[in-house]
Amino acid sequence: MHTFNPTTRIGILGGGQLGLMLIQAGIDWNLIVHILDPDAEAPCRHLATSFTQGSLTDYDTVYQFGQQVDVLTIEIERVNVDALEALEREGKRVFPQPSVIRIIQDKRAQKQFYRDHNLPTADFMLTENRDDVAQALAASPDFLPAFHKLGRDGYDGRGVQRVASVDDVEKAFDAPGVLEKAVDFEKELAVIVARNEQGQTATFPTVEMVFHPEQNLVEYLFAPAAISETVDRQAQEIARKTAEAFGIVGLLAVELFLTKDQQIIVNEVAPRPHNSGHHTIRANVTSQFEQHWRAILNLPLGDTAILSPAAMINLLGEPGHSGPARYEGMEALLAMSGVFPFLYGKKITRPFRKMGHITVISSDLEQLRAKAETVKESIKVKNDE
Amino acid sequence: MHTFNPTTRIGILGGGQLGLMLIQAGIDWNLIVHILDPDAEAPCRHLATSFTQGSLTDYDTVYQFGQQVDVLTIEIERVNVDALEALEREGKRVFPQPSVIRIIQDKRAQKQFYRDHNLPTADFMLTENRDDVAQALAASPDFLPAFHKLGRDGYDGRGVQRVASVDDVEKAFDAPGVLEKAVDFEKELAVIVARNEQGQTATFPTVEMVFHPEQNLVEYLFAPAAISETVDRQAQEIARKTAEAFGIVGLLAVELFLTKDQQIIVNEVAPRPHNSGHHTIRANVTSQFEQHWRAILNLPLGDTAILSPAAMINLLGEPGHSGPARYEGMEALLAMSGVFPFLYGKKITRPFRKMGHITVISSDLEQLRAKAETVKESIKVKNDE
Structure with a gap:
């Protein structure tokens, strides 16, 4: 049975940008969110019902933090899984499940898992x-x-x-x-899957990621991906099978390769909201963040349909700049229609640090790509001089 | 010149649902928001950078709260205007301006203002x-x-x-x-106008309000209103003229009557985000809350275009129920596509208390009205038994 309980106390391990967007989405349902993060200046600090500064990898810290909540979730995989397992044994609801995090946080176990479950992978x-x-x-x-x-x-x-x-x-x-x-791929794709305790699953439409040539970071994301309907369907199907193989409760972001001979294979996964789904806040009926809440609170999953084609650009710290962040060109961005900058509130910028992202929407796909490039050129994160 | 400064300290007088939605919109730009509210359990309490419990109508309380911020705004008109004027004289940026709040908080002065400025009114x-x-x-x-x-x-x-x-x-x-x-009207309409310090204005498309037959509260809102293009344009024009007459910096929500002989006259105004604009979070390129920030932070105003037709239903406390709130039927709502409940997190429900609202979107106008009625019947706020 689905039940919505407005007094459920939720804890998130990590208070960075994903926690920030989870809290933002949770405001609609007045969710009570507690945060644990090692950084005293974490983006979520002032938006949490309570903020605990502490290590995510320390057993006692995670265990004690988990004691004060009813449902525990993560925004990052590098957490103390032993503590999560202890909390789970004591009846706390921990989603994604510690057993799933344990596999995914070790790339060796993750790859072996794909092989064992006949999931296509390099x-x-x-x-x-x-x-x-x-x-x-x-x-x-x-x-x-x-x-x-x-x-x-x-x-x-x-x-x-x-x-x-x-x-x-x-x-x-x-x-x-x-x-x-190495895979000789044509495109890098991603599909975010949600799965709740009742085993209901929902996939977001396949997106296409264009990586930065030097840094292994998504530079542009396009949603939907410029692929055939067949490839889109197959990608969503493989992602769904992967989530079902894990039996995950929560979100699973599945990064995929489309090979030059049109095969789809799993690259890697993340058991949480993901950079490849930030655009869903503006461009889909349900955002990945609301979907995460739905999945882990055992609520009906939301409609993932696209409201508008979108592009997403990561806002990275400008090379050569370190120090208090300044957003050069922010005003120009705000003067454009359908351009949505999202700043993570990190006080200090460093070269290539993820400082925010920008979602761009447009019903015209050509215009969308042009607008995404203009946006990328318009804003720079520099240090305050 | 437009300038975005990520370190600006903002204060809001009031930490209720409007403050909540302002904070939520401000997360995108990592705005620093301090809240003053008389209620220790105000919805914004845990989402503010700092929360001060205190009276909004007490001179010293408002004055001292204002001292700690750079920009001061309101979510309600019943505030101590003398304190705001003192702060303004000392160089604080107070938007909407105290002089505007002073006129609007007195219905007599407000009506006289319309007469003096040749704005059509009853x-x-x-x-x-x-x-x-x-x-x-x-x-x-x-x-x-x-x-x-x-x-x-x-x-x-x-x-x-x-x-x-x-x-x-x-x-x-x-x-x-x-x-x-009394005005013999055909419809009640509303237009939200934004105006920034440079005098740039932007109006949201005209919406139609259907009031509860007993309580003087909006029961349904439809956006866009079912009116001719001419009436829509005239309504926006009168609203814009009203905002310009006030010289307001911020949002002005203008409630209008469309009389049976197709005249548009001003009913009353509110110098802040308004119930008639909640749907803009889901249904317009820019929400009224983001637009408020743009206006008072002297940024370019956002595009107000409609992404989807929408309806908004106020979620009122069920008659006969008082006590800790329970949301009966929330799960059914969450199973519908394009239905977005927003709960204000008020702990205690009372008959007809505004406990939240629900936005419904649909590209089909007939379907939209049917869905709005289904939604209204599906959820009740009762007391916890």
């Missing part, structure tokens, strides 16, 4: 150290070019190295990792 | 007490039927009495008021 080998990588490539040179990924704690492009030839082996991590055959 | 007489009303009606029986309105402190339908005949005079207020000839 060929890979598990490696324990750099020597392992060298031996593996010596034995199977056809695996090149490849990516070596750190098993744990990779984030936003950190923890991934491209190994183009045997000479590149020195770039590989000297720690447990996964060596993945 | 015929009226100023009265000092009940005897005055009796004498006026004895001298001009053609003024009947009429409404007697209390000069000050009327709100949400309180402070208004219908005087249908000379026998009804005992219902009139024995205090300074305004006796207004």
Whole structure:
């Protein structure tokens, strides 16, 4: 049975931009949200019912934070899963489930999971150290070019190295990792799936991500993706199967490759709201953030239909600028119609730091791309001089 | 010059539902919002950068609260205007301007203002007490039927009495008021206007309000109004002229009558976000709340274009129910597509108390009306048993 209880106390591990947008969406239903974050100046600090400064990876801190809430969720995977499991055993509702977070926070376990569940993914080998990588490539040179990924704690492009030839082996991590055959892809796609306790699932329409050539960060996102209906349907189907294989309650953001021979394979997943769904706040009937609440509070999932085609541009700290943030060109953005800047309120900018994002909507797809480029050129995050 | 300053400290007098939606809209730009409200359990309490419990009508309280911010605004007109004027003199930016609030918070001054500025409004007489009303009606029986309105402190339908005949005079207020000839209207309309410091104005498309037959509260709102393009344009024009006559910086919600002979006349105004603009969060490119921020922070005004036709239903406390609020039927609402409940988080429900609102969107106008009725029947605010 679905039940809405206005007195449910919710806790989020992490009070960054995802927490911020979760709180914003939760205001509609007057959700009571407590935040744990290591940063005293976390974006959510003043918007939470209570704010606790503390480590997300420390057992006692997470356990004690969890004691004061009824439902616990996350905005980041790097959390103490042992504490979450203890809380779950004691009857707290923890979504996504700790068992799911445990698999996903280790890229090795994640890849093995896809193989075990017959989910399409790039060929890979598990490696324990750099020597392992060298031996593996010596034995199977056809695996090149490849990516070596750190098993744990990779984030936003950190923890991934491209190994183009045997000479590149020195770039590989000297720690447990996964060596993945590089995929010759045409496009990078993503589908966000929601699943609630009753097993109801809902997928958002497939989006297309264009990555920054140097930084492994989404530079532009287009929704819907410029793909055939068949590919869109297949991508949503694979994403849904992946969420069902995990049995996740919450959101699962599934990043996919569309290969040059039109196969769709799973790249990686995140068990939470995701950068590839920020546009849904403005462009879909239900946003990914509201959908997250619906999923973990066991409410009916919302309609994911598109209201308008959209683009999303990450607002990254300008190279060469570090210090208190200043948003050069913000006024010009605000003078454009259908352009929605979202600032995360991080006090300090650093080169390529995610400082915000901008959603652009337009019913005309050509205009949308042009507008997205104009927007990108119009705003820069610099340090306050 | 437009300038966006992320460190501007903003204060709002009032932390109820309008403050709540202002804070929610302000999250996009990471606005720093401080709240003053007399209620320790005000909806905004946990969402403000700081929350001060205190009277909005006490000089010292308002003055001291204003000292800690750079820009001061309101969510309600019943505030201490003397304190706001003192703050303004000392260089604080106070929007809407205290001089505008002073006129609007007194219905007598408001009506006189329309007359002085040749703004179309229902015929009226100023009265000092009940005897005055009796004498006026004895001298001009053609003024009947009429409404007697209390000069000050009327709100949400309180402070208004219908005087249908000379026998009804005992219902009139024995205090300074305004006796207004009843208007034989076809529809009640509203237009929200924004005006910034540079004098730029923007109007939202005209909406239609359907009032509750007993309570003087909006029961249904439809946007756009079912009126001709000419009437829509005229309504927006009169609203804009009204805002310009006041010289307001901020939002002005202008309630209008469309008379049976197709004249548009001003009923009353509110210098702030308004119940007749809640749907803009979901249905327009820019919401009234974001527009308020744009206006008072001297930023370019946003595009007010409609993304989808919408209806808005006020969620009122069920008659016969008082106590901790329970939202019966919330799950059914959440299962419908394009239905957006917004709860204000008031702990206690009372008969006809505004507990929230629901926005409904649909591209089909017939479907929209049917859906609005279904929604209204689906949810009830009762007390927790």
